[in-house]
Amino acid sequence: METVSSGDPVAVVLAADPRAAAPLPDDVTGRTVDPADADADAFADAALSVVRDADGLDRVREHGGSVPVVASVDDPTGDVATAPGVDAVATTAEDLSATVRWVLARDGTVGAPPARTPSRIERLNAGATRLASVRSTEAAHRAVVAIADEVFPAHRCVVGVRDGEWVEPVAASADVPIEDCNRVRVGAESAETVVETDEPVIEPNPNGERPYDTLLGLPVGDDTVFQLVTAGPDGFDDDDRRLAGLLASHFEETLDRIRVDEALRTERDRLLALFSNVPDPAVAYDYADGEPIVHRVNDAFEETFGYDEATVVGECVDDYIVPEEEAAIEEAVELNERLRRGENVRREVTRTTVDGPRHFILHVVPIRLNEENVSGYAIYTDVTERREREATLRRQNERLDEFASIVSHDLRNPLAVAQGYVDLASDTGDPAHVAKAEEALERMDELVGDLLSLARQGRSVGETEPVSIGALARDAWEGVDTGGAELVIESDVTLDADLARTRELLENVFRNSVEHGSTGNRTESDDSVEHGSTSSRAEPDDSVEHGRDSADALTVRVGEASFRSDGGEGTGFFVEDDGRGLPEEGDRVFESGFTTDEGGTGLGLAIGRRIAEAHGWEARALTGESGGARFEFRTS
Known part of the structure; x- marks a missing residue:
């Protein structure tokens, strides 16, 4: 740092990077010292010291004696700012000058330090809180640019979104008209490199072809790019990169939340339309105290089960339609537990209707799968007639099997007997054998009559x-x-x-x-x-x-x-x-x-x-x- 006059107080700034030293008052001589090189001589004429990190603070404690300490940090609640021996904290470049002057001017009276401008991390945290209330993607684009302008006042911000072969600018800092931001082709520019590689990019601009000297690009999800641009060949320090990464993370979380919320709203709208128009009885429920509580029912539910919506809303649906048999109640309890866990349930059940017990395929659709649930839809598809048809077909098949068995066995016996007596009568001429054959044929006639009756x-x-x-x-x-x-x-x-x-x-x-x-x-x-x-x-x-x-x-x-x-x-x-x-x-x-x-x-x-x-x-x-x-x- 430049020395103004030999009679000015000296402030020793502990910083490995000379750029990390913030402006001091005009009447204070600043001297930047790498913490690794700091020794007693470095603090011999120091009126105070400015530290940026724990290494600098350790060197002051070791070699600085009783020299006052000002912590120039982003987080006023961090370890350095709250460490013993720190006299004052400055969180912005603007604050540092006033804080140094206040420390030097103290005459032993403990007074209040100058009003502090919120640090960049505080501004970032406040911005993240605002992001949490954003409900649309477009609003999130605008909000993150506004936050970037607060956290990085020396830089400019642009948000781009991939659209096919191009990354289109969708939001920019207030003093950067969006129409002045050019779209770039995928694979040709740094923005697309960020999208395709999912890695941050810091790109210098040595040829001066663009209106900035350095670009910092960060991927946000699969198709969005968060960019900071600034003047100067080395425009971004470690704090810039760290804070930009934090802001990009908050931005990505916000976009993910918005996408999930939009998908849920779409699904709810679809289910609501299905709920209103489905011909099967349907219930919208809210899960409370281990039971599905009716939120609403459709017309088919009212017609099938005989309860209007005003009667069952706010009540447990099981109390109205589950049969009173112990097995049915236990089954309903087990289904409710699966529902609470967020399982998609499909099972054949028996429920009590205005026409008595009937069989249904119960399809329960929770709002969210595989997690604790609070609401969903239950649809009842009546399969009673199908069950009856299946039972009828099963009985018909059984009768067919019986019929085939009797025909193949019982009819053959009297037929064989009759054939035997006919052969004997033919061989011997004895009419008694003919009478026996007639008896066997009568027996066959009786069997045929019974079989026809059984079939009917x-x-x-x-x-x-x-x-x-x-x-x-x-x-x-x-x-x-x-x-x-x-x-x-x-x-x-x-x-x-x-x-x-x-x-x-x-x-x-x-x-x-x-x-x-x-x-x-x-x-x-x-x-x-x-x-x-x-x-x-x-x-x-x-x-x-x-x-x-x-x-x-x-x-x-x-x-x-x-x-x-x-x-x-x-x-x-x-x-x-x-x-x-x-x-x-x-x-x-x-x-x-x-x-x-x-x-x-x-x-x-x-x-x-x-x-x-x-x-x-x-x-x-x-x-x-x-x-x-x-x-x-x-x-x-």
Whole structure:
């Protein structure tokens, strides 16, 4: 530094770079000393010292004795500014001169130092706070240039954005008209080098072709460049580069935040449009206290579940539409926990609607994936009819398998028997063999009839009407060869049913009881009980062969049945006999083809079950109070 007069006080400035020394008062002689070279001689005539960093402060403490110390730093709260022995702090070049004069003028009275201009780091921090409130990219461009003008008053700032093959200037310092800033082609200039390499660039301008001497370019994200330009071949020191890097980081964070916010707004707008127009029931929710609280619902939700928006807003949606069963409640709790974690949920669920329980695909869309969530959308797609179609198709396939099995096995046996007796009759001429062949063919005709009936029962029931089970049972009883058996109507029950098919159900159950329920003697094995035949044995001398004995009359009772289970209470009707009861494999009596009688088809009760299922009823077989067979049909 230049010495004004030999009588002026001397200020020793500890700085490795002579450019780091700020202007001193005109009547103070400044001497710049590299901290590495500072010794006692350097401070021999010093009236005070100016330090920029910890190295300079250490040298003053070691060699400067009691010389006053002024810290010339950007951060007034940093380690150097707050270190013991520092008499005053100056954070700007403008402040340093006044602070030095104040220190030299002290007469032992501790007075207030001169008002301090905010340091560059303080101005940068204040600017970063302003950036946090910016809501658009264009506003961020303008704001960062204004901050740069405050932090770097000796430099000029330009922000450029890559647009295809060019980097276009979009904002510049107040005294640099944007129209005077030239765009540059990618790959040809320093700005593009910054964009392509993602590295800072400091470029001298030795040829004087541009209106600056030095450019400092910093990448901001993938497509933006933050540039400082200044006069002089060495226009940027370490502090400039450090502060420029900090400002560029704040700028990048701001642009990233704006992009995320804009994407979220776009997504919210899209979801809101979808929410309003989607034909499926939808709920907008806010997650609070472990529960999805309704924010709004669409028209389809109101129509499907029967609750208007005013009723459910502010309430937990689960309280209104989740069934009361424990399993459904536990499932809802588990889904809510996944929702809280920000998972995208898609699952088939059952929910209570105005039409009763129905099946839905629940698709929950959180606003933010894979992080703690506070809001989102839930969409319910009704798949009840699809489930019913799948169940119908599954039953049809099962019936087809049963049909194929019976056709391939049961029909072949009587056909083979008939063929054998025909061959014997042809070989021997004995007409008795022809009679046996006719019996086998009759057996085939019976099987074909039962198979056709079984196939028909898979279809939906026809038109239903109120039906008295007591009256219908009497009609069905007349259509069965009951021998000496007796029908007792204990109680009557009226239900909606397809009259013709319900009568067929009763006929099959009655026939099963009459043919296989008697406790009388049998000409064949005592355990040849068939629960399934639909054959009508009309011959009067056939009763012993099929389990009936006129001396031991069978009683068949019909009446109303009550049910109680985990699924709740219900009603229906029963058919119960006082005969031999169910075979050991009683749980199989409704299976098609199951029989314990070599002459039975095993299809009668299977047909009855199919008719019941077509009505939506539940059929079950159990042992009655007297030990006979009891068949119950739950209709509600």
